[in-house]
Amino acid sequence: MxxxxxxxxxxxxxxxxxxxxxxxxxxxxxxxxxxxxxxxxGVTDQLIKAAEHASVKDENYIQIVQNLEEKHISLVKELFPIAEQSSWLSFVKKHFNDIEELCNGIAVLGELTNRIKDKIASYGExxxxxxxxxxxxxxxxxxxxxxxxxxxxxxxxxxxxxxxxxxxxxxxxxxxxxxxxxxxxxxxxxxxxxxxxxxxxxxxxxxxxxxxxxxxxxxxxxxxxxxVSGMMTADPRLVSNAKPISEISYHEAMELSHFGAKVLYPPSIQPVMIKNIDLIIKNTFDPDAQGTLISHQLKSSDDEKQIAVGISNMNSIALLTLEGSGMVGIPGISAKLFQCLSQEKINVILITQGSSEHSITIAIEEKEALRAEHAINFSFADDINLKRVYAVKIETGLSIVALVGESMKSRSGVSAKMFGCLGNNGINIRAIAQGSSERNISIVISEKDSKKAVNVLHEEFFESEIKQIHLYICGTGNVGSKLIQQIYNQNDYLKENFLINLRIAGISNSRHMMFSDQGIPQENYLNWNQLGEKASAREFADEIIRRNLRNSVFIDVTASSDVPEVYESLLKRSVNIVACNKIAASSDFKSYKTLKNTARNHSCNFYFETNVGAGLPVIGTINDLIKSGDQIQSIKAVLSGTLNFVFNEYDGSRTFSEVVAQAQKEGYTEPDPRLDLSGTDVARKILILAREAGYPLQFEDIENIGFLPEECMEGSVESFYEKLSVYEEHFKSLLNNAKKEGKILKYVAEFENGKAKVSLQHIAPDSDLFHLYGKDNIVIFKTLRYSEQPLVVKGAGAGADVTASGVFADIIRSI
Incomplete structure (x- = not known):
């Protein structure tokens, strides 16, 4: 049977x-x-709702009862031929007359007892x-x-x-x-x-x-x-990749259902578990689906079992903490606490107690919190008055997330794996409980982090094949558009070979922003400006924080001074940051250190390799040297692909203004070329390198010996080009003076003995800086280990493609 x-x-x-x-x-x-x-x-809910309306003399109960009667009458008419409907229509009408009379009685009394509520509710079944x-x-x-x-x-x-x-x-x-x-x-x-x-x-x-x-x-x-086709590894409303569980033990099913898996009512497991009767969850709308077998005798062996079978969660949870020095070593405190809650019929969902016995924390439904607070404070009134314990503390707006699996007790490192992935995503754990059976690790977190936590854990324990990364790209200019194209082009390769799926979850420029948690399709990117909403850097960051997606990376490919202002708030939410923008890393030293420390303290990354040398591994090289115990003694470098291109191209056959215009047209300069030509950009770069080498320099400490006449720095970009033409003889004299010495012009950054400067220099043919062509950069490191033969990093140091590829590399490194 x-x-x-x-x-x-x-x-x-x-x-x-x-x-x-x-x-x-x-x-x-x-x-x-x-x-x-x-x-x-929905019938039982509506019956109770009708009774509740009646109890406060709200006549809407009459319409609710009539609607329910019509629902059942329609059902009879659809299930039976006309000749057989009469008796069943009378049956429905009779019982709804009884329901209406009950509600009328409730309305007269103005009271709804649990006894009457059960009577009303029983009619549905x-x-x-x-x-x-x-x-x-x-x-x-x-x-x-x-x-x-x-x-x-x-x-x-x-x-x-x-x-x-x-x-x-x-x-x-x-x-x-x-x-x-x-x-x-x-x-x-x-x-x-x-x-x-x-x-x-x-x-x-x-x-x-x-x-x-x-x-x-x-x-x-x-x-x-x-x-649904059985129990799932997580709530499919929260986790799009939730998978059906083919088989599960009674104890695992009980744990999952207790902590929020709604497919099964927890008490229903006990009777069949005692009698060792298999329980199968099946889908009425897909009867051929396998479903979930709940049994003592599972088909899979211990070696085949996953570490965990599922994740469940409960929202609207409150934590109540009773603490005080008068609890230490005193027997009966816990019994007294739970006795007073039992008398109020308040169900305790989770319990945790410090080994010092100084405090007991319990989790209950949020709607019970005030009643529980009153009951506990009343029960412990004498102890509170004598300062042996404090009045109970309440925290609301919380969720319980439970990782469940019989196999966890035989595997080491499960807790470390669980807490590690949550910590890396900035999810703070308020309380932890693990039963001695070791088949359940439960945590209490903020409710706003619930969806993120379930997805993070599901990815860690059930989706090891593909890791979903959510990218938020701020800036869609030359570098930004190249980066976006590279991501679309490379993503299939990354999924196949590195099990990484990059989703562009948000795009923004100074005017518009667009979001999609599932990733913006490539076809939508082409006209995202029309689809997006109005934006600012702060609004973009706030929306990223509000969405609170796992494995998030914010990418700044702007030159804006506004965008770095949102870095700290993002890092505090454990959003990784990849910055092409140099402003943050070259800002006030205290701000720079704050960002670095914030990233470290919140288990996320702040990478800015492309601040110096575009796609060249310059900052990474410094970091590797320092981590391995080396010490930077000096740096000599050509750090501006723009200036190197300009002085390589400027030979007197064309005006300086024409060469600069060409550099800007080909995408080598900043939007305002004066940042490059003034040496400001190079000064920022050597400052960043010095800081990464361990020297606390400020921008003002960089000696900047400029070559542009001061008038060229005034006015708009358009007027800047006009003034370059006016000073053409000045630039020719710089070129000719170098030629007379058999040398060439290079704009050089130097750091030694804790001091840095940038200047236009005459470079002799025997210098490592001489044979540097096009937009190439070069960085020469002298260190304790590389003292006689310096370490040289050389290659293309400008251009949208190479810069975008450097940003792309930082994105992959950050995850």
Whole structure:
């Protein structure tokens, strides 16, 4: 014999009931079946809502009852031919008249007791089960209706009645011995206290009814039919890649359901677990799907089992902490605490206590927090007055996230892996609980981090094949557009070879921004300006923080001074930062150190390799030298691809102004070329290198010996080119003076003995700086290890493509 339970969505309307009929018919061909059904979808909630309206004399209850009556009348008309409708329409009308009379009585009294609430709520399952049983009989099936409410005996704890299993088992066995039909249909959720009072088994109690009956008849298996294909590794509403669980132990299922997996009502596991009856969760709308087997005897071996089987979460949680020196070494404190909560019927979801015994922290539903606070403070009033303990502290807006798996107890490093990935994503843990069984690690976190935490853990424990990275790109100019194109072009390769999936989750410039948690498709990027909303750097950063996605990277490919102002707030939320923009790393030294320390303290990365040398590994080289114990003694470098290009191209055959214009056209200069030509950009770069080498220099400490006439620095970019033309003779004289010495012009950055300068220099043919062509950069390091033969880094130091590739490399490094 099998027991089949169908939930509210499975019997929501006639089309769904026909699917149930098909499943029941198929299973009955294999043997006898008992079918337990819930009320039609939403009916129980509406019945209780009607009663609640009536209790405050809100006449809307009349319309609610009428709507429910019409729902059931429509169901009868759709399931039965006209000739057979009359008796069942009368049946529906009679019982809704009873419901309306009950509500009228509630309205007169102005009171709704739990006893009456159970009476009202019991009608939903009663009506649905009678109609479904009649439908099966109409179809010629050997079916009988069973009044579960009369067979299941409980106490009088209305809304959460406790079952008398001995009496109940006897009643069920007697009924089935007297009724040998192939199919037995009965209502779930409802019972009786022996005094002819209706009781209910708690919301989700239809599962419990089915389990009680399965245990009573020693069923072959219990099937829970619902609207999903079994239990999932996480809530699919939160995790798009959640996977069905093919099999799971009773204890694992109980842990998952206790901490929020809604597919199964937690108490329903106990009766079948005691009798060692397999429980299968199936999908009414996809009956051929495998579903989830819950059993003592699983098919997979210990070696085949995953570390964890699933992740569940509960929102709207409050933490209550009772602490004080008067608790240390005093027996009975915990008993007193839980006794006062028990008296108030407040369920404790999670408990944690410090080994010092100085405090006890419990997690409960947020809606119970004030009642619990009052109860605890009242119970411990004398201790609070004597300062032995403090008044209970309450924290709200929290969630519990639980990682569940039998195999965790035999694997080392599970907690480290769990806490490590959460920490790397900036998720702060408020409390931790792990049972001695070691099959559950539960954490309490801020509710706003709940979705992120579940996704982070799911990716870490269930999606090792692909890591999702969320990119937020600020700046869509030359470098930004090249970077975006490189990401789209390279992503398939990264997924296939490095198991990394880059999602461009946000794009912004100074005017517009656009977001998509699933990644902006390449076709949408082409016209994202039209699709996006108005933006600023702060609004872009605030939206990134609000979305709170895992593995996030903010990429600054602007030259804006506004964008670096949002770095610290992003780092504090553990968002990795990759900056092409040099302003942050060359700002006030205190600000620079704050950003570096913030990144370290929040387990994220702040990379800015392209600040110096575009795609060349200059900063990375310094970092490697310092980490390995070397010490930078001096740096000599040509750090401006723009200036190197300009002085390589400027030979007197064209004006200096024309060469600079060419450099800007080819994308080698900053938007304002004066940043390059004034030496400001080079000064920033040598400052960054000196700082990375361990020297706390300020920008003002850099000696900048310029070659541009001061007038060229005034006015707009357009007027700048006009003034360059006016001073052409000045530039020719610089060139000719170098030529007279058999040398060439290079703009050089130098650092030695803690001091730095930048200047235009005459470079002789025997210098390492002489043979430097086009837009190339060169950096020459002298260190303790590289004292006689310097370490040289040389290559293209400007251009949108190479800079974008350097940013891309930093992105990959940051994750």
């Amino acid at each position: 099998k027991v089949l339970k169908f939930g509210g969505t499975s019997v929501a309307h006639s089309q769904n009931i026909l699917l149930v009929e098909k499943i029941v018919k198929s299973e009955s061909l294999k043997g006898k079946v008992i079918v337990i059904v819930s009320a039609l979808h 009663f009506l649905s089960s009678k109609i479904i049983a009649a439908r099966l009989l109409h179809q010629g099936l050997d079916c009988v209706w069973m009044n579960s409410a009369e067979l299941i005996r409980t106490d009088s704890n209305f809304t959460h009645a406790k079952v008398d299993f001995k009496y109940t088992d006897h009643n069920i066995a007697r009924f089935l011995s007297e009724n040998q039909n192939r199919i037995t249909v009965g209502p779930g959720f409802i019972a009786n206290d022996g005094k002819n009072n209706a009781t209910t088994l708690g919301r989700g109690g239809s599962d419990y009814t089915a389990s009680i009956i399965a245990a009573a008849v020693h069923a072959e298996e219990l099937q829970i039919w619902t609207d």
